[in-house]
Amino acid sequence: MTPAELLGLAEKTAREAGDLVRERREAVERMAVAGTKSTPTDVVTESDTAAEALIRSRLFAARPDDGFVGEEDGSVVGSSGVEWVVDPIDGTVNYLYGIPQYAVSIAASVDGVVVAGVVLNPASGELWTAVQGGGAFLDGRPVRVSSCTSLSLALVGTGFGYDAGRRARQASVLLEVVPRVRDIRRAGAAALDLCAVASGRLDAYYERGLNPWDLAAGGLIAAEAGAVVSGLRGAAAGGELALAATPGVAVELTSLLERLGADRD
Ligand code: IPD
Structure with a gap:
């Protein structure tokens, strides 16, 4: 086939x-x-x-x-x-x-x-x-993804895991992200968040600790719509930070999240 x-x-x-x-x-x-x-x-x-x-x-x-x-x-x-x-x-x-x-x-x-x-x-x-x-x-x-080129003007989606310790860490990262972006959305379904990036309804999305089934289809869809996608396709369970963003926002958001240690528990 x-x-x-x-x-x-x-x-x-x-x-x-x-x-x-x-x-x-x-x-x-x-x-x-x-x-x-x-x-x-x-x-x-x-x-x-x-x-x-x-x-x-x-x-x-x-x-x-x-x-x-x-x-x-x-x-x-x-x-x-x-x-x-x-x-x-x-x-x-x-x-x-x-x-x-x-x-x-x-x-x-x-x-x-x-x-x-x-x-x-x-x-x-x-x-x-x-x-x-x-x-x-x-x-x-x-x-296609949006034409957003600045993190400060980006609408950014994210999500939280189910583990309380990880959530506390995700909340502390979010505290630093919120003042640096247009706004945050937590819609509650990672696959739809990735499709929202693909459709220009979000400029970026990130979350740590997702599983392959949350990511596989939406990651391909976001990438095929022009998003920079990292840690998504075929990603091992629970491991890395998953991120999908317009090319104009991806570098800035990645370096912010790295600086904040968003990929650590
Ligand atoms: C969850 C959702 C949620 C994300 C969680 C996932 P589930 O998947 O995608 O948006 O923040 O990390 O586990 O449990 O509803 O299939």
């Missing part, structure tokens, strides 16, 4: 999973927490696991020899060289609270390099796509 064909499968699967999670959310006033993961605030709902099971079954039905890395149910090592990196619901806390800012994120990597990615916001219906070298698209129309 070509990257475009992998993208087609990812898009079809994301739409089906998106319908499932949206319909389940619309069916209840209050969403139940089905369990917790790394901390009591790192939650999982039954929709996360149902959506991941659906995605897994559709991808394996089409391509039984591929590998799979999902947020909820572990990894499968494949033999084809293609691996799917999946977050069934990125922004689970938004989903829990009924905030329409969550995403289904599906990326395909070949020999460890992300070649196709889809991020769908099921609540708004917006769908971002990219294949390596082919540009980035929102609902089929090309998107």
